[in-house]
Amino acid sequence: MAVTQGQHVEKKSVFSSEREQNQSEARRGMPSFLKTAGLALIVPLLILALWEGATRFGLVAGNQLPAPSAVVGTIWGMAQDGSLWTHMGITMYRILWGFFWGTAAAAALGALVAVSKKAEVLFDPTVQAIRAIPSLAWVPLFILWFGIGEPSKVTLIALGVFFPVYLNVVGGIQSVDRKLVEVGRAYGLSQLQIIRRIILPASMPSFLTGLRSGLGLGWMFVVAAELLGASEGLGYLLVLGQNTSAPAVILASIVLFAFLGKTTDYVLKKIQTRVLHWQDNVKT
Amino acid sequence: MSIQVEAVSRRFEGTTAVENVSFYVEEGEIVGLLGTSGCGKSTLLRAVAGLDTGYEGTIRLHGQEKRGTSKELGIIFQEPRLMPWLTVLDNVTFGLDGPKEEQKKKALDLLEVVGLKDFADHYPKQLSGGMAQRTAIARALVTQPSTLLLDEPFSALDAFTKLQLQDMVLDLWNQYLPTMVMVTHDIDEALALCDRIIILKGQPGVLHDNLKLTQPKPRRKSDPELARVKEYILESLDITKAEKEA
Numbered sequence: 001m002a003v004t005q006g007q008h009v010e011k012k013s014v015f016s017s018e019r020e021q022n023q024s025e026a027r028r029g030m031p032s033f034l035k036t037a038g039l040a041l042i043v044p045l046l047i048l049a050l051w052e053g054a055t056r057f058g059l060v061a062g063n064q065l066p067a068p069s070a071v072v073g074t075i076w077g078m079a080q081d082g083s084l085w086t087h088m089g090i091t092m093y094r095i096l097w098g099f100f101w102g103t104a105a106a107a108a109l110g111a112l113v114a115v116s117k118k119a120e121v122l123f124d125p126t127v128q129a130i131r132a133i134p135s136l137a138w139v140p141l142f143i144l145w146f147g148i149g150e151p152s153k154v155t156l157i158a159l160g161v162f163f164p165v166y167l168n169v170v171g172g173i174q175s176v177d178r179k180l181v182e183v184g185r186a187y188g189l190s191q192l193q194i195i196r197r198i199i200l201p202a203s204m205p206s207f208l209t210g211l212r213s214g215l216g217l218g219w220m221f222v223v224a225a226e227l228l229g230a231s232e233g234l235g236y237l238l239v240l241g242q243n244t245s246a247p248a249v250i251l252a253s254i255v256l257f258a259f260l261g262k263t264t265d266y267v268l269k270k271i272q273t274r275v276l277h278w279q280d281n282v283k284t
Numbered sequence: 285m286s287i288q289v290e291a292v293s294r295r296f297e298g299t300t301a302v303e304n305v306s307f308y309v310e311e312g313e314i315v316g317l318l319g320t321s322g323c324g325k326s327t328l329l330r331a332v333a334g335l336d337t338g339y340e341g342t343i344r345l346h347g348q349e350k351r352g353t354s355k356e357l358g359i360i361f362q363e364p365r366l367m368p369w370l371t372v373l374d375n376v377t378f379g380l381d382g383p384k385e386e387q388k389k390k391a392l393d394l395l396e397v398v399g400l401k402d403f404a405d406h407y408p409k410q411l412s413g414g415m416a417q418r419t420a421i422a423r424a425l426v427t428q429p430s431t432l433l434l435d436e437p438f439s440a441l442d443a444f445t446k447l448q449l450q451d452m453v454l455d456l457w458n459q460y461l462p463t464m465v466m467v468t469h470d471i472d473e474a475l476a477l478c479d480r481i482i483i484l485k486g487q488p489g490v491l492h493d494n495l496k497l498t499q500p501k502p503r504r505k506s507d508p509e510l511a512r513v514k515e516y517i518l519e520s521l522d523i524t525k526a527e528k529e530a
Contacts (some may be wrong), residue, residue, distance in 0.1 A: 187379035201369045278369040280409040
């Protein structure tokens with residue numbers, strides 16, 4: 001054993017230079033996550049380049065499909081005259097309020113329905129029936145009730161957020177492992193302690209999944225709300241772009257929606273990984 | 285504590301799981317509830333644990349009639365049943381009250397006993413099956429219960445881990461001398477650990493026999509006396525006969 005090891009070391013020092021070089025080069029080169037990111041960027045960059053080229057060389061009409069540079073220019077222009085921040089700000093305000101109220105209502109009602117059989121029989125069929133209505137059908141009614149101001153928009157967004165969060169809260173609490181609850185009972189914990197120390201943490205994964213899909217729907221509904229009557233906001237920019245035949249404004253709004261949607265989801269995802277670090281399937 | 289089970293029956297919506305079972309567990313005794321699957325061993329243990337209160341008959345702890353859970357009982361389930369969001373240390377302190385520092389000290393002491401001191405900050409997902417079950421044992425012991433109830437505690441473990449943990453339980457018993465009631469379908473396990481073996485049989489399960497073993501522990505697995513007892517148990521459970529027929 002000692003002999004072969006000795007030989008190995010000697011051999012390595014003389015011959016294995018090629019492999020060592022490769023390894024040290026790999027170590028000196030880009031970290032692997034940068035490599036993945038680079039690979040993932042190839043296709044979008046290629047599309048952007050083709051798009052830019054096609055409009056520059058007049059292959060497509062610039063007044064129908066403005067070049068990416070024109071879209072960036074539009075955003076830049078709005079940033080300089082300050083209107084960008086107004087539009088983004090009001091849209092963020094609407095989604096956050098809607099998300100907050102939708103989540104609060106869904107968590108409260110969901111928790112009640114999940115723990116109490118009576119509450120389930122009482123409320124769940126109604127909630128499921130309302131869920132069957134496409135939420136956008138409420139828009140005219142909300143406008144009649146609350147006017148075209150903020151309350152009707154926030155209500156619509158809250159309604160969109162409500163259902164996925166509600167379903168996940170109910171499902172999460174009802175699927176908590178009875179065996180864990182029994183451990184609590186074996187230690188003589190009260191019902192309240194069992195909820196706080198076992199049911200809440202155990203249903204957290206499902207709740208957070210609900211939050212993320214709720215937020216996704218919230219973004220859909222903020223577009224709808226702003227399309228249907230607003231004088232500010234990213235959705236309003238869509239209407240403005242259409243009415244003034246300015247596709248660059250429309251595309252700018254789409255890009256900003258994508259950016260904000262992704263950013264808010266990223267924040268939730270970070271919270272999710274942090275809160276659920278104990279889960280077997282979340283990489284730590 | 286002494287446990288008295290008097291004429292306990294348990295019915296689940298028409299089907300009877302256990303019928304009129306009585307036995308007595310002396311303080312400090314290790315008693316095994318042995319039987320083939322479906323004879324209501326676990327049902328009986330759950331009644332003693334107070335997790336199930338829908339039985340007929342009487343269960344007395346320390347001679348006092350009792351229905352419901354008690355702080356004096358520590359329960360070890362077939363599965364570890366650890367809270368996945370808590371570290372090993374926090375899982376062990378789960379049933380403790382009092383100042384945090386004191387809880388931590390007690391838990392660390394017990395983790396040392398079960399050989400998991402270095403894993404105090406790990407999460408259940410990082411543990412092997414045997415380590416998880418040892419954590420569960422530490423959690424059951426940390427409240428210093430006078431009685432341990434074990435529901436097939438080692439049946440999900442591999443043969444080596446199982447023997448190790450059986451030895452560990454015997455060591456713990458030697459140190460703290462708790463009363464233990466243990467459900468098992470493993471005859472060797474019952475023979476290795478128990479002072480008394482209650483044999484349940486049939487569906488619904490009825491008490492078939494109540495054996496007392498006086499050999500001192502730890503016992504040698506090759507003890508010819510134990511081999512004879514094993515033969516006797518196998519025969520009384522009709523297992524040898526069934527094998528011949530098959």
